[in-house]
Amino acid sequence: MNSISSGNCTIHFNESCYTSINKHIKENNFSKIFILVDENTHEFCLPYFLKQLETEIVIEIIEIESGEINKTIDTCVGVWNTLSELDADRKSLLINIGGGVITDLGGFVACTFKRGIAYINVPTTLLSMVDASVGGKTGVDLGHLKNQIGVISNPDLVLIDTQFLATLPQNQMRSGLAEMLKHGLISSENYWNKFQDLSQMNVEDLDLLIHESVLIKKNVVEIDPYENGLRKTLNFGHTLGHAIETYFLSSPHRSTLLHGEAIIIGMILAAYISTELAGFPKETTLKIKEFFTEYYGKVEITEEERQPIMDLLKYDKKNNHGNINFVLLEAIGKPKIDCLVDDNIIIDAFEFYSS
DSSP, X not given: OOOEEETTEEEEETTHHHHHHHXXXXXXXXXXEEEXXXXXXXXXXXXXXXXXXXOOSOEEEEEEOOSGGGOSHHHHHHHHHHHHHTTOOTTOEEEEEESHHHHHHHHHHHHHGGGOOEEEEEEOSHHIIIIITSSOBOOEEETTEEEEEOOBOOOSEEEEOGGGGGGSOHHHHHHHHHHHHHHHHXXXXXXXXXXXXXXXXXXXXXXHHHHHHHHHHHHHHHHOTTOSSGGGGGGTTHHHHHHHHHHHHHOTTSOOOOHHHHHHHHHHHHHHHHHHHSOOOHHHHHHHHHHHHHHHOOOOOOHHHHHHHHHGGGGOXXXXXXXXXXXXXXXTTEXXXXXXXXXXXXXXXXXXXXX
């Protein structure tokens, strides 16, 4: 598969990953290499990755605990301190090997340590390959509020080696697939239709779909890197999806939802609202709901939980002048940004999802 250039970053796939990183390390004469992992990627991904590196430069491994709950400033402080104790300098390189928590947090650490050191992302989950790999968003959560602190800054390289997907449980694969389905809904009916029979999909098909998904996101962020217009379309399903994810993360009586699982609910709700406000065909909304609930199941959200979820919307990053802005669809591949939605329609959307 061909490499993809996005801004000042190049995204490499499979066999070209290790040729490119070895060339990059050789050309840049880094003083030291640091690799950020969690306990899972330390065990399942790091040994293979290290075997591919051809360098005499000292390599230090930094491990943090996995999970969204650890995507915090406190974790960053721990990594910054470790970098400092291990004599990292401005010519050091940080390589982040893991899912979105590792690449988001590691990117933020790199962008801020000594006002910025070079970094490379090696996404190992489907979600991080098709979402976190493109666009240079880095950051951490503020309490239970997702991605409130961060900067936009591209890594030197992104290495997408789909061999790492073999280490993932099925629920993590489904979580990543949600973002690919979103890319289809906002950009291309042709791409969306490729997912209609998931039972027939093989490894080669998935590799090609990942490449196409990365290309879709790259084409959006290249036009609008700082989310002033077109890039907002990538937030389809995320306004309510993030609120649902945050609510489940912060509720002691609820099991947490994976990001993609919450976004699937958010997209069903957004499709209903799109039918009510943007002329999106009702028949298509019903098909989306049927397809998503058949593959992902349905999560019970009680009437009592709706208001606390809606209260979290005020923290959404897309809000402007106190207005909560939704991304809706007029048709598949035709998104509409900055849409104001009345609370009553959101409640109706929850009723539709639950019915």
